[in-house]
Each structure stands twice: as structure tokens, then as C-alpha cells.
Amino acid sequence: MYMDMEGWGYVVAPARVFKNRREKILYMCLLEEAAFAPFGSLKTGEALINVTELARDASIDVKKVRYSLKKLEEAGFIKTRRLKQNRGLIVTILNYEKLQNTKNYGKKKAPAPEESGELTEHQGKGEDMQEQGKFKNIPEYAEHLKKQSVSDEDTLKDALEAAELKNMNLSSEKEIDKFADMIIKMGALPEGVKKGILVKYLDCIRLTRSHCKISAKLLANHLEKMSKYSVDQLHYAMWTHAEHYDDKREKYTLGILRNTDDHKARQGLMKLMNRGGKRNDEQFSTYPKAVGKIQSGSSQEVERLEALAREKGLSGKIRDTHCDF
Structure with missing residues (x-):
């Protein structure tokens, strides 16, 4: 079947570093919508959009679209200007003409970071979330993350994906310890969760695998399900699981959480702390101090x-x- 493509035109979409697929999808949509040449009131590289319609067309929540547009602007990919009387948003693709000029894509000449819109070393908040492929393992990235500021919108899964570590396996208590630092830094669990209990619990889950390794992505998904519970419920469930059901996998913890309200959790914690855990097992001796x-x-x-x-x-x-x- 012959398809007549004459007059369709084209757009050059350069390979770029994005925080996640959502930002990449939105940028590509904006790039396609941008005026290739001056058109009406629009200048070259500008697009007139309605955020609500864009969210609907892209099947993305409108709040996430607004957040991603903000992050794209902070990263130096676009500029936005809101029209009066709620008539829409003018989005300017920065360096649009250079991006669309195929002569700029020669093998010998690579565009500078400032021209390509990629993040430079000093481009502010969230820069660590944009640096992909620079970290060999979780401990290395956890140390890097300690020095960075993290937005409330950034999640543990976003951090792992940005650092290309979501498929990394955790194979020791030391790696679990560093992963716990990431969890606390990213706010993956409610504020107040004690690292001591978290490390022992996650290491217990790791040891339920026959090869004693567990995927960081799997743990991130599991923690997302746990995050809706209170600190007392989490402490009780993690401690109970690690001390009494260390042969069970992570789904068992969710069962404990579903069947334990705050009052029952506090009562259970008092009993556990009064007993001090298994006295013949040193790994639980630090739990009372942790809670x-x-x-x-x-x-x-x-x-x-x-x-x-x-x-x-x-x-x-x-x-x-x-x-x-």
C-alpha cells in the first residue's frame, strides 16, 4: 500500500537526558507542536497549548503535567509564558532552530551542554535526578544523594530510574543499610520511621530469597504500598515480621499492617520492647533503642x-x- 507523505513535514527529535518518560513524552509533544517558522502570533519554536487538553491527550494527570513542565523549564529545555484571560500557555523550545538544523549533528562536532539543554554541573535543584548512568551501585548513589536537595515530588522509584539502578540487586546488609538511607532521604516512608528497624526488616526480606539477593525496584514497589500506614503500625509490622516470621516474604508484612490499627500497634510495640526481642539473638538487641x-x-x-x-x-x-x- 502506497502512502503519500508529501507535505507532511518532519521534526528533529534529538536524544536527550530526561528525568523520566513522562518528561520525555511531554517534551516530544511540545517539540512537535512548536512552530517551524513564524506563524500568526507565534515565533519559531513556540507552541500555544492548553495544559488541561495536553494532559487529556497524553493520558497524564494534569498536576503531573504542570509539575513536569516546571521541571523541564528548570532544566533549561523550555520557557513558558502564560497568556492573559486564561487563553493558554506559550511554550518556547529553547535552541529550537539549532536543534532542527541537521548540520549540527555531525560526528566531530557535539553541541555544548548549554546549547543542547542538558543539565550542567551547576544547574541547581534536583540535578542528581538528571544524572543517569553515573553510579555503579546503590551505596555509591546513596552517598551522592545525601548531599543533594530532593523535591517532594521526587520518589524513590524516580531516583532509582534516573540513576539507572532500578534493576540493581541488594546482596548484603551493608547495601541494605545504604538503601535505607535513600528511603529516608526520599521520604518513601512516613517521617519518624527508625532506620534500625528498617534495615533489619529489609535484610530479613532479602534473606527470604534463595540467592540472598533482592531487587531494589521490588523493594521500592513494596515500600510504596507500606507508605500509607502510620509510623507505629510500620514499626510493629516490621519488627514482628523480622522476629517471628523471618521465613515469610514481604506480602506477609502487608497482612500484618491490614490487621493492625494504631492502638493495637502501640500495645504490641510496648510488649516487644518490654521483652526486648529474642534475647538469644543479638540482632534484635538494638530494637528497643530504635523505637x-x-x-x-x-x-x-x-x-x-x-x-x-x-x-x-x-x-x-x-x-x-x-x-x-
């Missing part, structure tokens, strides 16, 4: 009850244990 402190001592009421017991010929001591969260 909170236990203060034990004799109050006046306890002394009164002990005196009453002695009068009746009973022996033994009554202990009053207080748990401070």
Missing part, C-alpha cells in the same frame, strides 16, 4: 502493693514498666 526508651522502676504505688503483699505472706516483686515513645 523508644524503656524506663522501669518502683513507684509509690508499687511499694504500697509490695508492702501489702508482704503483710499477707506473699513474696515476689511488682514491677511498673513505662514505655516512652
Whole structure:
């Protein structure tokens, strides 16, 4: 079948570094919509868009579209200008004419980072999320991430994808420890989750695999499901799983969470801390410190009850244990 393509035109879409596929899709849409030559009130490289319509056409949530446009502008790919009376948004593709000139794509001459729109070393917030393929493993990226500012919109999965580490396996407690740093830095779990419990729990999940390795992507997806629960529920579920059900996989934790409300979780945590975990297993000895402190001592009421017991010929001591969260 012959297809007449005369008059269709074309657009040059250069390979670029994007944070994620959503930004790449939106940039390609804008590139295609941009005026190849001055047209009406539009200059070369400009496109008039309606954000709501763009979101609908691209099947992307409108809030995510606005956020991605903001990130593309911060990265130096585009500039935006809102028209008065809510008549739309003018988007300018930066360096559009250079991008569309095929002579600029010779093998010997590569465009400078400023011209290509790629992030430079000093292009501000979120630069670590744009640097792909620079990290060999999770610990290396976790150390890098400590020095970076992270947006509330950035997720753990975004970070792993940007660093091309989503398929990386974690094979030791040391790597799990660094991964926990990433989890806390990215806010993948509610604020207040203790790293000590998190590391022991994730390492327990790792050891349920016959080869003692677990995918970072799998853990990121699992943590996303856990993130909707409270800190007390998470502490109780992770501790209970690691201490009593260390042969079970991560789905078992979700079952504990579904069947444990905040009140039950706090009661369970107090019992676990009073017992201090398995005394014959050193790996649980740090758990009480991770969750909170236990203060034990004799109050006046306890002394009164002990005196009453002695009068009746009973022996033994009554202990009053207080748990401070």
C-alpha cells in the first residue's frame, strides 16, 4: 500500500537526558507542536497549548503535567509564558532552530551542554535526578544523594530510574543499610520511621530469597504500598515480621499492617520492647533503642502493693514498666 507523505513535514527529535518518560513524552509533544517558522502570533519554536487538553491527550494527570513542565523549564529545555484571560500557555523550545538544523549533528562536532539543554554541573535543584548512568551501585548513589536537595515530588522509584539502578540487586546488609538511607532521604516512608528497624526488616526480606539477593525496584514497589500506614503500625509490622516470621516474604508484612490499627500497634510495640526481642539473638538487641526508651522502676504505688503483699505472706516483686515513645 502506497502512502503519500508529501507535505507532511518532519521534526528533529534529538536524544536527550530526561528525568523520566513522562518528561520525555511531554517534551516530544511540545517539540512537535512548536512552530517551524513564524506563524500568526507565534515565533519559531513556540507552541500555544492548553495544559488541561495536553494532559487529556497524553493520558497524564494534569498536576503531573504542570509539575513536569516546571521541571523541564528548570532544566533549561523550555520557557513558558502564560497568556492573559486564561487563553493558554506559550511554550518556547529553547535552541529550537539549532536543534532542527541537521548540520549540527555531525560526528566531530557535539553541541555544548548549554546549547543542547542538558543539565550542567551547576544547574541547581534536583540535578542528581538528571544524572543517569553515573553510579555503579546503590551505596555509591546513596552517598551522592545525601548531599543533594530532593523535591517532594521526587520518589524513590524516580531516583532509582534516573540513576539507572532500578534493576540493581541488594546482596548484603551493608547495601541494605545504604538503601535505607535513600528511603529516608526520599521520604518513601512516613517521617519518624527508625532506620534500625528498617534495615533489619529489609535484610530479613532479602534473606527470604534463595540467592540472598533482592531487587531494589521490588523493594521500592513494596515500600510504596507500606507508605500509607502510620509510623507505629510500620514499626510493629516490621519488627514482628523480622522476629517471628523471618521465613515469610514481604506480602506477609502487608497482612500484618491490614490487621493492625494504631492502638493495637502501640500495645504490641510496648510488649516487644518490654521483652526486648529474642534475647538469644543479638540482632534484635538494638530494637528497643530504635523505637523508644524503656524506663522501669518502683513507684509509690508499687511499694504500697509490695508492702501489702508482704503483710499477707506473699513474696515476689511488682514491677511498673513505662514505655516512652
